[in-house]
Amino acid sequence: MYEQASQLREVGAAVALSANGTRLLRRLGLGSELAECSVVPTELIHRHWRDGHRITAHAVGTRYEELFGAPYYGVHRADLQSLLVAACGHERVHLGRRLTDVNASADGVELTFSDGHVTRADVVVGADGVHSTVRGWVTGEDTAAYSATSGFRGLVPAEQLTLLPDPGAIQFWMGPGGHLLHYPIGNGETINFLAVVDGPRTWPANGWMVPTTHEEIGEAFTGWHPAVVQLVSATSLHQRWALFGQSPSNRWSRGRITLLGDAVHAMLPHHGQGANQTIEDAVTLADCLASSEEDTAALWRYETLRRARTRQVQRSSWGTSDALHLPDGPAAARHDRDLADLPNTLHWIHAHDAEALSPTPRHG
Numbered sequence: 020m021y022e023q024a025s026q027l028r029e030v031g032a033a034v035a036l037s038a039n040g041t042r043l044l045r046r047l048g049l050g051s052e053l054a055e056c057s058v059v060p061t062e063l064i065h066r067h068w069r070d071g072h073r074i075t076a077h078a079v080g081t082r083y084e085e086l087f088g089a090p091y092y093g094v095h096r097a098d099l100q101s102l103l104v105a106a107c108g109h110e111r112v113h114l115g116r117r118l119t120d121v122n123a124s125a126d127g128v129e130l131t132f133s134d135g136h137v138t139r140a141d142v143v144v145g146a147d148g149v150h151s152t153v154r155g156w157v158t159g160e161d162t163a164a165y166s167a168t169s170g171f172r173g174l175v176p177a178e179q180l181t182l183l184p185d186p187g188a189i190q191f192w193m194g195p196g197g198h199l200l201h202y203p204i205g206n207g208e209t210i211n212f213l214a215v216v217d218g219p220r221t222w223p224a225n226g227w228m229v230p231t232t233h234e235e236i237g238e239a240f241t242g243w244h245p246a247v248v249q250l251v252s253a254t255s256l257h258q259r260w261a262l263f264g265q266s267p268s269n270r271w272s273r274g275r276i277t278l279l280g281d282a283v284h285a286m287l288p289h290h291g292q293g294a295n296q297t298i299e300d301a302v303t304l305a306d307c308l309a310s311s312e313e314d315t316a317a318l319w320r321y322e323t324l325r326r327a328r329t330r331q332v333q334r335s336s337w338g339t340s341d342a343l344h345l346p347d348g349p350a351a352a353r354h355d356r357d358l359a360d361l362p363n364t365l366h367w368i369h370a371h372d373a374e375a376l377s378p379t380p381r382h383g
């Protein structure tokens with residue numbers, strides 16, 4: 020693995036892992052370590068932006084695992100990264116290596132890095148995120164699209180949040196032009212949040228984020244419930260993140276080069292699925308490469324197994340963005356009623372077993 024960053028670290032952000040991701044991590048033998056650094060939320064609650072009333076509440080805890088066959092976790096990204104790197108082997112992860120050039124031939128691929136290092140590989144997997152370099156070689160275009168929505172993130176000690184009801188739950192507060200999502204991580208002593216607002220209409224800079232101020236974050240949630248204002252105002256991260264999506268890609272592979280994760284299906288984070296879909300991709304790809312097929316046939320099979328599934332999740336995440344930002348009125352009331360059936364509505368995402376059709380599935 021070649022990573023451009025010189026150090027492995029992810030500041031101030033967590034990730035929610037759902038059953039479709041955790042069942043695969045368990046099969047890889049990472050279940051108990053993952054459980055140790057994760058928190059299972061008590062409930063999934065949707066609330067009104069201003070008066071804070073519970074619109075719907077669904078039990079998570081053990082009920083979720085009964086329904087979907089594996090747990091739901093909130094985990095700090097740094098913890099997830101450390102356990103994956105330890106499982107993979109530190110010696111296989113080469114830091115400070117930014118890929119700049121790819122030269123493919125019939126029997127292999129030559130990779131060149133910004134420090135002049137050159138290496139050869141039988142197969143190259145471009146898992147280099149929404150601003151992927153490898154995607155250029157595969158599809159010949161860059162299709163990441165700014166969604167005209169942006170977010171503020173933070174990790175806040177739960178004890179500071181004196182106004183927050185149900186800090187152990189995963190909660191959405193939904194209102195006109197924005198929403199707040201939060202859930203506990205660590206031993207429940209920290210609350211991770213993502214607060215999303217409509218705009219700016221265009222993204223002023225290349226890359227993921229621009230600096231923001233304490234005042235700008237507070238202003239975005241003026242008039243919201245005091246618990247929301249208290250939470251977003253307590254962040255020490257003064258950054259505004261662009262939310263990018265991508266049009267479904269028809270081409271994932273070219274010869275011995277393929278794509279995986281955000282590089283090929285970046286999606287809005289509203290189903291909490293970007294990382295989970297990336298885990299599904301990785302396990303499916305590993306199963307295909309482990310089969311007795313030729314490498315290029317294995318890549319083709321991987322792409323065929325993953326394309327429709329990721330496309331469906333991508334599309335659904337775009338739709339959810341608007342539904343979370345409705346003003347009070349008939350459309351919001353309709354959406355509130357639909358939320359009552361959420362465990363059934365999202366069953367196709369969470370109950371999915373990516374290895375069900377794999378040529379060499381892992382079991383146990």
Ligand SMILES: Cc1cc2nc3c(=O)[nH]c(=O)nc-3n(C[C@H](O)[C@H](O)[C@H](O)COP(=O)(O)OP(=O)(O)OC[C@H]3O[C@@H](n4cnc5c(N)ncnc54)[C@H](O)[C@@H]3O)c2cc1C
Nearest residue numbers: 022023034035117118147148280281288291292293294295
């Ligand atoms: C605000 C927010 C909240 C989210 N919450 C969730 C959630 O709760 N649950 C969930 O499942 N998903 C969530 N996601 C989505 C999730 O973070 C991504 O889908 C996931 O990180 C994608 O993984 P990836 O490995 O494809 O890409 P990335 O995580 O972006 O990793 C790509 C890596 O490639 C490296 N790289 C890039 N270019 C090069 C190069 N040229 N040479 C070498 N290295 C390079 C980068 O440094 C980076 O380390 C969220 C996303 C956002 C923005």
